[in-house]
Every structure is written in structure tokens, then in C-alpha cells.
Amino acid sequence: MKQNLADKHRPVLDAAMHALHERTFFAHYPENPSPDIYGEQADREGRERYEAHLHRKFGELLQQDPEMWVGQEESPYEQQALGVQYPFFSPDTLVSRAEEAFHQWRKVRPADRAAILVESLERLRARFFEIAYATMHTTGQAYMMSFQASGPHAADRALEAIAAGLEEQTRFPEAAAWEKPMGKYSLKLNKTWKPVPKGVALVIGCATFPTWNTVPGMYASLVTGNPVIIKPHPKAVLPIAIVVAEVQRVLQEDGLNPNICQLAVDADDRLITKELAEHPQVKLIDYTGGTAFGNYIENLQGKTTFTEKTGVNSIILDSVEDLDKVAQNLAFSVTLYSGQMCTAPQNFFVPEGGIKVGGETVPYEEVVHKIADAVTALVNNPKAAPHILGAIQNTATMARVKDAAQLNGKEVLSTCDFQHPLFANARTCTPVIYEVDATDEESYSRELFGPIVLIIKTKDTSESVRIAKELAQRHGAISCGAYTTDPEVKEQIMDEMGLAGTPVSFNLTGGIYVNQNAGFSDFHVTGGNPAGNASFTNPEFVIKRFTWVGFREPAG
């Protein structure tokens, strides 16, 4: 490969590897979509480039001889088809092309692979706004989240995976002189070790975070020498198609086979995910999505899998300093993207005796009202609400909100009607809130994906913690928020939720939310409960993608 690419990107890779160990703040791609940073025309040009894709064939991919052109995306803001068409290839074609590309890619040195992949991210930087509009009109995310999550945050998560993969592959010496003293003489061997990639990788995307949840596995498999087939959710293809196109372009410029990274799209009448996943040549699978399909993926024989499924996230309320600030923070967390984040909280545990606020006890009912009032105030704020809520990605989520009225709960907020000021036809929904009793396990023991909050009345904080832990152990959890001013209770929560493999954010108020998750610092999903078996980006996330193999020979 071109030597200048390796030299050019070494500093950012070094910084990223350093950040992985420090785990202090690090971000290579600015999350602020300001013209000062990205240029005066970036937003407008990005929107125009997005619009230019509509009702056309997506012609950027370097994958030859499509069998047909397919596409089924529609905008949650406009509830009409985007009309973008993508080339369709049968699973056998995709896998055999990947297999062929494998034997070229695996021979590229890890450091050179890393440089090529960072180059692809640098190219993407110029397309963050285009990707943002593509994300808005497939996922329903609001503009700011679309920009940040699909652009800079995703690119940083990709960089994190590249850095972790490079580090793990260069962790042991390429060669060592081994000399064993045997008394009068020595046994001398020359030894070498190779990180051997496992083979064809498949990455199965989800409809809500089409780049953020896809690029970690994609770049982790690529940096470790595996060719990748990206199979996005059929309703959210465009954002990741742009990513794949940029990777292919860099590969081709470097004289490499663009099929090292392929896009695989479902046809209307032929869903190809299972065919791909079950293909004997597919060795690695990354998956984000529902639990049932995730369990199917995890149980496939002979595959190494990395899953993020669903979880039931809890908020534990014990004692706070300022209940209004807490309520505002929580209201934002459940309103953000209308609760369609895997990190969004669902179950709020409040003791029947109320909670301590400063020195005083605030009764249970008042806590419930404070939370409901904060949500109502936020969704009624016309300057804020549309930019936080976004739209609802699919109709099943709308139906789930309606069905929540059938829960054995007491309604607190039950209507989710919201008129979007910019998109008259947008599919929207503000958070609904129901109260249920701790004894009514059936109501709260599953993920209710979307803007649905359950306030669960418990005997005391110990019961809150016990239930939150058991839910995480049985049904999975990706986040937990806890509010306590008591160091012993804090210690207890850390200990119990830690055993349930669930990260805990304590006492968040102000501009930081339990939903948020920082690259290079926060491990996203732990792999330690049924919410998923992998974590962005712990060492396991990269080392399971290759095998250390040693070779030895007597020294000269």
C-alpha cells in the first residue's frame, strides 16, 4: 500500500490507542456541526447530496454485475418512500466474492489495514451532513442526533475498534529468539507468531442506528483481516451504503479488491440475512436488533458472534439533592429520540415511602408528578421538543405505545400526540407514563421499545435494587441510572448491578444523560447479561476475530 497513508494516520492511531488505555475524554471527529468546524456550505451541500440520492439508483458501490435493483426505505418524517435503489446480490455471490477478497486482505499488514481504514473515516468526515440527512429520513432521529450519532460519534467508535484491533494484533512480538539452557548447551529456536483472521464476516445492522451500531463490528473485522459483508436493516440502508462506498473507494485506490467490504441488501421478496448467517463460509457475525433473532444468531454452530439485543433499563430513585433537576434530566432521557435508544431508561423504581430530597422526605406521589410534569414541560416546549423527539422509526413502535394502555397500570401520561412543526406528516409520539406495582412483574419484565415509561412502586430501595438486578440478569440491561446521596446505598448498587453486568450512571443532572455513551471511555453493552454478548470496545471485541498461531524452527 501507499506508504504515505501509514505515515499520515499513525499519529491518530497512536492517540486512539493511548486514549483506549487512559479512558479520559477523547474524540477525533468534532460532534458540533458548526460551520466554523465543518465549513459554511457543509450543511446545505450535505442536504443537497442527500436529496440527489432520492428516486435514483445508488451508483457508488464498486460491486460488479448486480442481479437487480431493490430498495424499501421510507422517511418517518414524510411517511413516503425514499426511492433509493441498491444493487442486489445473492448470498452465494457475496460470500464467494468475500472469500476471494479474503486472501488478498489477510496478507495486508495490520498497521497498513488500520491506515487504510482510518483514511476511509477521514473521507467520511466530508460526508457527515449527507449521512445525517440520510439518517434522519430513515431512522426518524432529529437532525442533531442524526449528525452526531451517525457521523462523528460513529466515526470515533470505528476509530476505537481500529485502534483496539491494531493494538491486539501487535501485542506480541512478530518473532523471538528462544533459547532454553540445558546445562552444557542450549536449545535455540526461532519463533514467529501470526494473528490469523477467521474469515468472512457478516454485520447485521438495525433500523435506528444504521451506522453507529454497524461500524464497530465492521471496522473491527476489517482491521483484523476479515472481509466484511454489511447487511443493513432494509429500512435504513443509505447511511451505511455511503460508508461502504467510501471504504471501497479507498481500497480500490490502494490497489485492493473492493469486495473486501461489500453491501448486501434484502430484496422485497427475499430476505437474505439467514442465508448469509448460516452460510458455512461465514465465520464472524455482528448483530444489533431484537432478542429472538439475536438468540438465533448466538446459537448458530461454528460462528463467532457479537450481539447487541434488547434490555430493560432501570432508574433507581433513592435520595437526591434537587428533585426538579433530576426530573428534568430523566424527562430528557425518555424524550430523546422518543425512547428509541437501546440505552433509554424504561423502568423507574420509586419506594412507596417516597425519597429523600435534601433532608426531607418527598412522598411517592409527588415524585411521580414531578417526573410527569417535567416530561410535559419538555414536550410542550416548541423550541426544544421537535429537536429532541425526532420521529418514530416504525409503526410497530406506535402500536406498542397504544398497547401500553392495556397494561395493568395506572395512567399518568397516556396520549403521545405531537404535531411536528416542520413535517406535517411525521410519525411522532411523546412519552407515555404508567404506574405499576412491584408485584406486577409481567408488566415491567420486558423491553417496551419506544417512548414508554413505567414507574414501579417498591417497598424500599433494597427492593428496587433487587428487582433492577434480577431484570438485568434475566432480560438484559444496557444502562442503569441511580440517584442516591448515601454512600452505602451507592456501593450496594454498584455491587449488585455490577454482578448483573450493568453499567450505572449516578446522580446525573444537567447536560449529561444516562443514554449517552462516550467512545474510548464508556464500554457500550458489557456482554455480561442477556442484552448482548459483546462490548464496544473491550479487548474481547477484537481478539475473537483472529487466532494467534505460532511457528518455530531450530536456529541456524
Add this chain to the structure above:
Amino acid sequence: MKQNLADKHRPVLDAAMHALHERTFFAHYPENPSPDIYGEQADREGRERYEAHLHRKFGELLQQDPEMWVGQEESPYEQQALGVQYPFFSPDTLVSRAEEAFHQWRKVRPADRAAILVESLERLRARFFEIAYATMHTTGQAYMMSFQASGPHAADRALEAIAAGLEEQTRFPEAAAWEKPMGKYSLKLNKTWKPVPKGVALVIGCATFPTWNTVPGMYASLVTGNPVIIKPHPKAVLPIAIVVAEVQRVLQEDGLNPNICQLAVDADDRLITKELAEHPQVKLIDYTGGTAFGNYIENLQGKTTFTEKTGVNSIILDSVEDLDKVAQNLAFSVTLYSGQMCTAPQNFFVPEGGIKVGGETVPYEEVVHKIADAVTALVNNPKAAPHILGAIQNTATMARVKDAAQLNGKEVLSTCDFQHPLFANARTCTPVIYEVDATDEESYSRELFGPIVLIIKTKDTSESVRIAKELAQRHGAISCGAYTTDPEVKEQIMDEMGLAGTPVSFNLTGGIYVNQNAGFSDFHVTGGNPAGNASFTNPEFVIKRFTWVGFREPAG
């Protein structure tokens, strides 16, 4: 814990962690059973201590209230019962005691756990000879192998696992101040991370290497905070019972629950392995043994497993400098412990056109004769043979050797009779050799555990490599020996066998053998083919035993 233990063992842990990265020669426990090293009386005392166990209850364990006393070991050298009896506990008792001990052990800091575990190895050092005799009379290994494999080599492998586990658990900071610039202000969080152990661990041992194959998983689970239940093969309990007893003693001296490490023994009429493995509280399983049971273990739901099953190991003969030296080296490899090593070679691939020796071509038939003659010379050498062969661990292996005559092969050496000079009643067998054709896949496509060698006539070296690779990919392989003087062929073998996750030893002659495997340098089993899903000791072997969980809170 006692501070002096942490201080005392820090230097060896540092040296071990350093060695893991350098991968040059490192051994903390001397493999030479010389009186100069271990003391004048060590051997005699060790034998006496071993003999004192016979026909008695093994009373050293600190596990309370046994339900009965059981034991079914017998010496392959004497073919009579050892009569050692061990306390029996039902699986529920073992698991509930482990669960209780878990909540104490997990709160001991990783560095303190590591120090306690190193202390147990230091205590074992004084019992290496006793363990050696216990190993001889359960496995049938010869004296030298019994000493080295079960004593110093096993202790070094245990130390390697402790060091790897300590390093991985201290790889990320315990705490970091995270500060995100937000323009006019900063978001500040205090973050902490914990490596949370997964829970009760089970280690299932094998009959041929009762400590060497057990201690890596045992110490890896312990150092990462998991309580361990050691379930040895019922025919090889004593060597590992001594190890467990020493660990328990150190734990108790340090004020900890000895049930952090328990011995679980089968009763004659109640095999408890499956009950333990399927117990919902058992989260981690290490296994060494046959493929069918290993596959069952790997497929258990909700468990993290580490397996070493069986493999079909190949020797590829292409070109050599000195055929006699090569034949002698290979003869030793197949004779050592009568082929009862997972690393012993089975299938020797020889091209029908012969191999290059120096500048000359030596015909196929002559290569076969050289190998057979070298085996015959070795087993007929009364000074060497008994000390290399040892005895046959079980009667099934004897039957397998007899059955080899039914293969569709041409017999080269077919009798395995051998009279042991010291043990008149020893169950012994020297290597048998059969020639089969490359087209006769059925004969050579499975592990024939024991002293059975197949010489497979191929068209050429390319066919040899292709078949060796396919066998490794389909049936697993733990070692491969290759002989070639051609750099291109060497590169081809490295590439192809690397893809099959199989380490290759090239051109071994003299005092180093394909069977041998050095702690801190050679990864034992790669995890990259069906011979097993784990490797001693790559990072994956330890990090899958715990979960990284993060906690965060706004900074004051």
C-alpha cells in the same frame, strides 16, 4: 490479606507478565529433578509421601461433611487399585458452597488474588516429587515426564494464567477523571471500572495430564475472582487433589473460605460432571477430553467454555538435510508416553516420489523404512525405552492399537509388545505403523489416540499440505511438524496451516520435539480449529472469565 504475600510474590508476577510479552524462554520452576535443585531427599520423600496416600482416605481437603468416601484409581504400571479415597459431595452442595465463597473471593483485589495463588504454587514446589509419583501411577507416564509435566511445567502454566489474568484485570485504570469540553464549560464525570467475575467455574480434567491440563483453567478462573470446582477424571485424582489441598490451605491461612477452590469427585455409581456442567449457577467451564463430550460442553446454553478436545496431528515430509536425524526425532515423538499426548503426531505425509535429502531424492519406501527402523531402534534400547514409553493409561487405548490392524493399511510395525523392566505387570505398548493411501480418507480422518502412526502416501507435497490443512479444519489439530528445505514450501505450509489454526514446528531434529510446548512462549491449542476453542494462555483465555463494568458520576 497478609501484605507480605503481595510483596513477596510481586517480583515473580512482574517477571511472568514481562515473559508473556517477550515470549522468549522463561521458566520459574526448574524442570530438572536434580538433588542439587530440589534437595537430596526430595525424590525419596516424595515417593514415601505418595505411598502414604495408598489405601487411605485423602484427608487434606478442607471441605466439610463429606457424604461418602469414593475412589477408583489404579496404576497402569501395576494394574491394581491405588485405594485412595476422596470425600464425595453432591453437585448442589458443591455449587452452593462455591456460590457462598464467590462473594468473598470476588472482593479480594486481583493483585492479592494473584499473590495468594502464586503462594500456592510455591507450596506445591515442595510436593513436585509426590505429585510425580501420583501422576506415574494414575496416567502411566514415565517418571521424568510425570515430574516435569505435572510439577514444574504445570506450575509454570498456572503462573502464566495468573500473570495473564492479573495483567488483563489491571489493564484499564480503576478510575479516571473525564472532562468533555462543551465550549463555554466542561462536562466533568468521575468514572470507575471494575472487572466483575462471572461466577462459579468448573474445570473438568482428563486422565492423561491431570494437573498440566487442569491448572491453566483453574488458576485463570481463580485469579479473575471466580470460585472453582475441580472435577478430575475419576482415574486420575490424586495429583490434582494435592494441588487443591495446597490452594485450600493458603486460602484458609489468609482468612478466606477454602471452598473458593473445591475438589469434586465422581462416585462409582454417580458421575457428576453433567450435573455440575448443567447447573444454572455454573457460568464457566474448562474441559479437556474427547470430542463428543467437548461438543456437548461447548453447546451448553449460558456458559462460557474453554475446551481442548482431540486433533489429528500431521507430519509433512518434503525435503530434509539429514534423514536419519529426522527419523530419530520423529521416532521419539511417537514413542514418548506411547503417543498419549494431544500433541503427538499421527499422520505422516510422504510423497510417492520420495523426498529430497540434501541434493538426492530418497524413494518413498526408504523413507518409510527409516522411520520404522528408528522406532524399532528406540524401543529396543533398554536404557531409553522404558523411560520414554511409560505405560498405557487405559485399556481402550490398547484395544485401539489392536483395531488398527483392521485399517485398510499395509502393516509396517504391528506388534506393540514391550516388557517393562521395573513393573512386570505394566500395561505397555510400543508404536505401531501402517501405510495407507491418500485416497483412503476414512482411515486417517480421525484421532487414533495412542501409539498409532499412519504413513500416508500422497502425490506430492502440495497434496500433503492440502490434506493436513483440511484434516485440521474438519477434525482439529494441535500440532504439526513439517520438514522442508525450500523457503517457498515453508511459506506455503505456514500460510495454509495458519488458516487451519495449527502451529507448525519446522525441521526439528535433536533434543526438541513437536510434542513439546513451552509456557510463556508457545500458545497451546490455538482455538482456531475443532481441536478446541481455547488457548494456553492467550488474552482470550482470561478475559472471557470476567466482565468490564463502568460506573460514572458527575464530578464534585
